[in-house]
Amino acid sequence: MFDGLGFPKSLDEEVFDQWLxxxxxxxxxxxxMLVIWDEADSIYKPVYLEEREKIKQYDNYGEATGxxxxxxxxxxxxxxxxx
Numbered sequence: 001m002f003d004g005l006g007f008p009k010s011l012d013e014e015v016f017d018q019w020l021x022x023x024x025x026x027x028x029x030x031x032x033m034l035v036i037w038d039e040a041d042s043i044y045k046p047v048y049l050e051e052r053e054k055i056k057q058y059d060n061y062g063e064a065t066g067x068x069x070x071x072x073x074x075x076x077x078x079x080x081x082x083x
Contacts, residue, residue, distance in 0.1 A: 008037055011044045019046040023076045034058055035071040
């Protein structure tokens with residue numbers, strides 16, 4: 001996943017699927033998963049959210065650090081990408 005120009009490196013699809021499953025199985029009521037690129041560690045990482053409105057905070061770096069970039073947001077249950 002995330003192959004091609006504009007992405008720092010690819011993400012293994014099995015890892016992505018595992019992140020979705022972990023978000024759905026959490027005892028907290030998460031509904032969304034963000035894929036974040038951590039520039040300092042050169043890795044992708046998941047961030048789970050309960051409310052869709054909080055995605056904007058990451059997109060605008062409200063809660064993300066200066067070293068993090070929002071790559072994509074997904075609904076955990078439909079697995080559809082949110083724009």
